[in-house]
Amino acid sequence: MKERNTGGENPGKKAAGIAAADLVKDGMVVGLGTGSTTAYTIAELGRRVREGLDIIAVVTSYQSEMLAIEAGITLTTLAEHPELDIAIDGADQVDSSLSTIKGGGAAHTREKVVSRSAKRFVIVADESKVSEKLEHYVPIEVLPYARELVAKQVKELGGKPELRMAARKDGPVITDNGNFVIDASFGIIDDPKEMSAKLSQLTGIVEHGIFTNVDEVYIGKKDGSVEIRKL
Numbered sequence: 001m002k003e004r005n006t007g008g009e010n011p012g013k014k015a016a017g018i019a020a021a022d023l024v025k026d027g028m029v030v031g032l033g034t035g036s037t038t039a040y041t042i043a044e045l046g047r048r049v050r051e052g053l054d055i056i057a058v059v060t061s062y063q064s065e066m067l068a069i070e071a072g073i074t075l076t077t078l079a080e081h082p083e084l085d086i087a088i089d090g091a092d093q094v095d096s097s098l099s100t101i102k103g104g105g106a107a108h109t110r111e112k113v114v115s116r117s118a119k120r121f122v123i124v125a126d127e128s129k130v131s132e133k134l135e136h137y138v139p140i141e142v143l144p145y146a147r148e149l150v151a152k153q154v155k156e157l158g159g160k161p162e163l164r165m166a167a168r169k170d171g172p173v174i175t176d177n178g179n180f181v182i183d184a185s186f187g188i189i190d191d192p193k194e195m196s197a198k199l200s201q202l203t204g205i206v207e208h209g210i211f212t213n214v215d216e217v218y219i220g221k222k223d224g225s226v227e228i229r230k231l
Contacts, residue, residue: 012126016220017041020088020124026054029081031114033089034061034107037124046071061107087118091125093136099192103139103209106175123217134189139209140182146204153202159184
C-alpha cells in the first residue's frame with residue numbers, strides 16, 4: 001500500500017503519531033481521531049496490523065475512516081463497542097494543564113464523543129501546538145437554524161464569533177453531522193473548564209472544541225524526539 005500524503009513531512013508530527021501508536025496492544029478497541037498528526041498514527045497502526053496486530057477501531061470522521069480503511073484497520077461502531085480502550089487524536093492547541101482546543105477539521109463533536117467513551121485519551125501534536133495558556137479560537141458546531149442565536153450568545157460571553165466558510169465551495173463549512181461551525185475567539189482562556197461549562201450551556205450548539213479530559217500528550221519535536229506530558 002502506498003503511504004498517503006499527510007500534508008508534507010513534519011518530523012514532530014510524525015514522531016508523535018508513531019510513538020502514540022505503540023500504546024495500542026492486541027485486542028484493543030481504539031478510537032481514531034482526525035487530522036495530519038493522527039494520520040501518522042493510523043498509518044503506523046496499519047503497518048502493525050499487516051504484521052499481525054489484532055485491533056478494531058472507531059473513527060471520528062470520513063477522513064479518518066478513509067485512512068483507516070486504506071491502512072487495513074477493521075472498523076466498528078460505538079453502538080457495538082460503547083467503551084473504548086484508548087482514543088488517540090490531534091490538537092489545535094494544548095496548554096500546560098493539558099486542556100486542549102480541537103475542531104480545526106470540524107470533527108470535534110464526534111472526537112469528543114469518542115474521547116469520552118475511552119478509558120484513556122491521548123493527544124498527539126508537534127511542539128508548535130503547545131502553549132502555556134489556551135488562546136486559539138474555539139470551534140463550535142451549531143445547528144444551522146440557530147447560527148445567529150449562537151453568535152449573539154458568544155458575543156455576550158465576550159467572544160468574537162465567525163461563521164467558518166468553505167475553502168473550495170460557496171457557503172459555510174458543513175460538518176459530518178450536517179451542521180455549521182462558528183469559530184469563537186476569546187483571547188487568552190485562563191480557565192478552560194469554566195469556559196467549557198459556559199459554552200456547553202449555550203442554546204443551539206451541538207458541541208464545542210474545548211477538551212478537558214486529556215490523560216496525556218505526546219509532543220513531537222523537530223529533531224524527531226517525543227516528550228510525554230501527563231497530569
